[in-house]
Amino acid sequence: MIGIDVRKEDDLAEWYQQVITKAEMIEFSNVSGCYILLPPSYSIWEYIQAWFDAEIKKLGVKNCYFPIFISEDDLQKEKDHLEGFAAEVAWVTHGGKSKLEKPVAIRPTSETAMYGYYSKKIRSHRDLPLKLNQWNNVVRWEFKHPMPFLRSREFLWQEGHTAHLTQESASEEVLKILDLYAEIYEYLLAVPVVKGTKTENEKFPGADYTTTVEGFVSATGRGIQGGTSHCLGQHFSKMFGITVQDPTTSEPLNVWQNSWGFTTRSIGVMILTHSDNKGLVVPPRVAETQVAIVPVGVTAKTTTEDRDKLYKEIEAIAEILKDANVRVEVDFREGYSPGWKFNDWELKGVPLRLEFGPKDSANHVVTASRRDQDGKSTIAITELNTAIPELLETIQADLFKKADESFRTHRVQITDWKDFVPTLNAKNLCLIPHCLGGPCEDEIKEMSKRQQDGDVMAAEDAKAPSMGAKSLCIPFEQPGEIAEGTKCTNPNCKAAAQKWVMFGRSY
Numbered sequence: 001m002i003g004i005d006v007r008k009e010d011d012l013a014e015w016y017q018q019v020i021t022k023a024e025m026i027e028f029s030n031v032s033g034c035y036i037l038l039p040p041s042y043s044i045w046e047y048i049q050a051w052f053d054a055e056i057k058k059l060g061v062k063n064c065y066f067p068i069f070i071s072e073d074d075l076q077k078e079k080d081h082l083e084g085f086a087a088e089v090a091w092v093t094h095g096g097k098s099k100l101e102k103p104v105a106i107r108p109t110s111e112t113a114m115y116g117y118y119s120k121k122i123r124s125h126r127d128l129p130l131k132l133n134q135w136n137n138v139v140r141w142e143f144k145h146p147m148p149f150l151r152s153r154e155f156l157w158q159e160g161h162t163a164h165l166t167q168e169s170a171s172e173e174v175l176k177i178l179d180l181y182a183e184i185y186e187y188l189l190a191v192p193v194v195k196g197t198k199t200e201n202e203k204f205p206g207a208d209y210t211t212t213v214e215g216f217v218s219a220t221g222r223g224i225q226g227g228t229s230h231c232l233g234q235h236f237s238k239m240f241g242i243t244v245q246d247p248t249t250s251e252p253l254n255v256w257q258n259s260w261g262f263t264t265r266s267i268g269v270m271i272l273t274h275s276d277n278k279g280l281v282v283p284p285r286v287a288e289t290q291v292a293i294v295p296v297g298v299t300a301k302t303t304t305e306d307r308d309k310l311y312k313e314i315e316a317i318a319e320i321l322k323d324a325n326v327r328v329e330v331d332f333r334e335g336y337s338p339g340w341k342f343n344d345w346e347l348k349g350v351p352l353r354l355e356f357g358p359k360d361s362a363n364h365v366v367t368a369s370r371r372d373q374d375g376k377s378t379i380a381i382t383e384l385n386t387a388i389p390e391l392l393e394t395i396q397a398d399l400f401k402k403a404d405e406s407f408r409t410h411r412v413q414i415t416d417w418k419d420f421v422p423t424l425n426a427k428n429l430c431l432i433p434h435c436l437g438g439p440c441e442d443e444i445k446e447m448s449k450r451q452q453d454g455d456v457m458a459a460e461d462a463k464a465p466s467m468g469a470k471s472l473c474i475p476f477e478q479p480g481e482i483a484e485g486t487k488c489t490n491p492n493c494k495a496a497a498q499k500w501v502m503f504g505r506s507y
């Protein structure tokens with residue numbers, strides 16, 4: 001497989017497509033907006049699943065599976081939140097040749113599939129808290145430009161749906177789940193995120209409030225929603241009649257609910273964050289192959305005996321690494337040069353490559369090359385069982401550090417409106433003192449669509465229809481106090497600023 005023949009900084013869309021196809025992460029299907037997840041990407045999803053599943057089970061969450069089909073009546077049960085989404089619902093209208101009496105929807109999310117059951121199951125406060133999760137797929141017939149992992153018409157996710165006796169119990173869990181989402185990004189994928197609350201404009205209409213982890217694609221300067229944990233309040237329990245008798249007042253009480261979701265979009269954010277012009281870069285914690293060992297110095301002149309001796313030593317080195325719980329592959333493929341093999345492993349994003357040849361054997365060392373940095377180092381074979389795990393940890397930490405520094409420098413505090421659009425155009429997100437008013441946000445989106453005179457549009461902006469900035473979140477970590485009397489940054493808005501809000505163009 002030849003390498004990537006376009007640069008990330010020159011043509012991001014083409015670079016991204018080449019990385020995911022040449023690293024055999026994705027194959028395109030014959031249905032627009034739907035993609036084949038090949039083993040290299042599915043294995044990353046499995047690492048995410050294994051880690052998160054273990055964590056939510058510690059919280060008492062149980063997995064289940066509800067039907068993919070939702071009756072029209074059930075889907076319509078929750079009208080006001082649906083109205084904004086109706087255009088995305090995929091409907092089944094026929095069974096073979098025969099038209100269905102009533103079309104059934106393919107789940108876009110499972111609230112309306114699950115809460116009828118919740119209403120039956122939850123009779124007394126002793127049935128609370130009820131905590132169910134599904135690992136499944138959902139379909140949303142988006143019309144915006146699809147991008148593998150980031151925006152597809154079918155995607156894999158988990159959706160957690162919990163019911164609680166008290167608002168406190170619900171809101172405590174919402175934040176615990178959000179912390180787990182941030183850990184998936186930062187601990188597993190080495191991707192930095194900002195935790196915060198969605199504004200009224202951007203929250204899930206069916207929720208009291210939505211908390212979110214927001215990522216950043218430095219190549220385009222756009223924000224990206226990475227996972228949401230909603231406090232639904234009593235909205236759905238009133239709609240679906242999920243009530244218990246309050247154990248203290250004996251009055252009927254609508255339960256307090258949460259729902260939280262995390263999707264395969266996270267893999268796309270990881271690819272865009274770390275991968276480079278040599279191809280994919282996979283953080284060690286989610287790399288199926290963490291170390292590839294390539295024999296070197298084997299030429300036509302090498303005797304079969306010497307070659308076999310070298311290969312045996314390589315097998316022994318691989319055993320040392322396996323015993324140290326390192327996921328290692330030896331590359332004895334015939335007919336390919338070491339250089340070809342190096343490029344192939346780099347394309348596939350393997351975090352660490354070891355070379356071993358007659359010279360290394362004579363010196364009892366291996367030669368190590370990190371995927372995330374240029375240069376080579378030698379490691380004594382006797383040190384491998386500790387040095388390799390440490391080096392993988394260092395690679396994981398350095399990948400995060402680099403991405404975190406980049407994200408931090410591209411979150412710019414703005415207090416003067418004249419700086420807002422130019423800062424966006426320089427591929428940044430903007431933190432501004434904001435009044436939190438919805439119409440004001442809409443106006444900011446409009447005003448940031450036009451490029452101010454003389455602004456050189458970034459290459460991809462010139463191509464993509466220029467979009468406005470929307471609010472991404474109200475960061476939990478506010479960058480500072482808002483001085484008394486500070487006005488909203490929108491020059492046409494006379495309201496007082498309430499919070500620092502992170503705005504940006506986004507996916």
Ligand SMILES: O=C1CCCN[C@@H]1CCCn1cnc2cc(F)c(F)cc2c1=O
Pocket residue numbers: 081082085086087088089108109110111140158159160204228230259260261262
């Ligand atoms: O985001 C989550 C986490 C997991 C469970 N669901 C919540 C809210 C989902 C919000 N949402 C998001 N998208 C939707 C698309 C649709 F076509 C539709 F009918 C409904 C929705 C919809 O309710």
Ligand SMILES: [Mg+2]
Pocket residue numbers: 140
């Ligand atoms: Mg959507």
